[in-house]
Amino acid sequence: MKLAEKLVLAVSGKGGVGKTTITALITRLLSESGKYDILVIDANPDSNLADVLGVKITKTVGDVATGLRTSIDKGELPPQMSKMELLESRVFEILKETPSFDLLVMGRTEGEGCYCLVNNLLTHIIDTLSKNYDLTIMDMEAGLEHLSRRTSRDVDIMFIVTDQSFMGIQTAKRIKELAKEVHIEFKKLYLIGNRYPAASENLLMKKAEEIGVEYGCIVPPDENVLKHNFEGIPLTKLPSNTPAIKAVRRLLTKVGLL
Numbered sequence: 001m002k003l004a005e006k007l008v009l010a011v012s013g014k015g016g017v018g019k020t021t022i023t024a025l026i027t028r029l030l031s032e033s034g035k036y037d038i039l040v041i042d043a044n045p046d047s048n049l050a051d052v053l054g055v056k057i058t059k060t061v062g063d064v065a066t067g068l069r070t071s072i073d074k075g076e077l078p079p080q081m082s083k084m085e086l087l088e089s090r091v092f093e094i095l096k097e098t099p100s101f102d103l104l105v106m107g108r109t110e111g112e113g114c115y116c117l118v119n120n121l122l123t124h125i126i127d128t129l130s131k132n133y134d135l136t137i138m139d140m141e142a143g144l145e146h147l148s149r150r151t152s153r154d155v156d157i158m159f160i161v162t163d164q165s166f167m168g169i170q171t172a173k174r175i176k177e178l179a180k181e182v183h184i185e186f187k188k189l190y191l192i193g194n195r196y197p198a199a200s201e202n203l204l205m206k207k208a209e210e211i212g213v214e215y216g217c218i219v220p221p222d223e224n225v226l227k228h229n230f231e232g233i234p235l236t237k238l239p240s241n242t243p244a245i246k247a248v249r250r251l252l253t254k255v256g257l258l
């Protein structure tokens with residue numbers, strides 16, 4: 001893979017299968033490689049990626065969008081600034097910069113009604129923002145909500161995470177089909193079995209073939225991941241030879257990112 005290209009990676013799958021965990025491990029390994037300027041987007045409404053990455057976030061894009069909508073409703077916008085400029089500057093303000101990566105948390109927008117204007121502005125801003133980085137990594141819900149509003153950018157690699165359940169695989173299948181509906185091209189789709197025993201690898205390979213995606217890897221159940229999570233220690237502090245990290249490192253090497 002050429003480094004000159006700006007890449008977009010997304011991680012999706014059913015709730016609870018390990019999307020955030022895998023996203024955090026990918027982020028950690030790729031930022032440690034020092035090869036990329038990285039933007040991480042937590043596009044999950046139940047956002048907890050920042051915690052897992054050990055980053056403190058006070059405001060989300062949802063908060064900013066809600067604030068802008070309130071200002072529009074009340075007619076309080078400064079006349080010298082366009083809505084786009086205003087939203088852009090506010091999003092830049094909440095973009096969290098760390099030595100390893102920058103992080104944007106989408107969060108939720110409050111209230112009812114049509115968010116078309118704000119959402120369209122947002123799509124545009126995320127598209128523009130991600131072009132400033134070598135690599136954008138997104139933690140996404142299965143409905144691909146934020147992706148469906150993206151227009152100008154395709155996803156280079158979609159990692160679909162599943163557990164050992166039938167529903168996990170069904171959701172994986174659905175995600176592949178959704179791609180067509182939202183008119184986004186997923187250049188490469190890989191199936192990742194999280195908390196999979198080595199003995200089930202062949203089974204997952206077969207499933208990947210059945211639903212028409214490439215087989216990515218299996219990530220074993222990892223005591224260290226559990227322990228870190230239980231004690232609230234970020235996964236960036238995991239020992240570098242722990243089984244889950246080893247598996248994700250192999251995956252990233254295989255897809256040409258490491």
Ligand SMILES: Nc1ncnc2c1ncn2[C@@H]1O[C@H](COP(=O)(O)OP(=O)(O)O)[C@@H](O)[C@H]1O
Nearest residue numbers: 015016017018019020021220221222225226229
């Ligand atoms: N490979 C793994 N080994 C052990 N625990 C894991 C593993 N992957 C995920 N977990 C744990 O499972 C729970 C759900 O994972 P999470 O990444 O938050 O799922 P999702 O983002 O898909 O909802 C978390 O408590 C996490 O620590």
Ligand SMILES: [Mg+2]
Nearest residue numbers: 019020044048
């Ligand atoms: Mg999550």
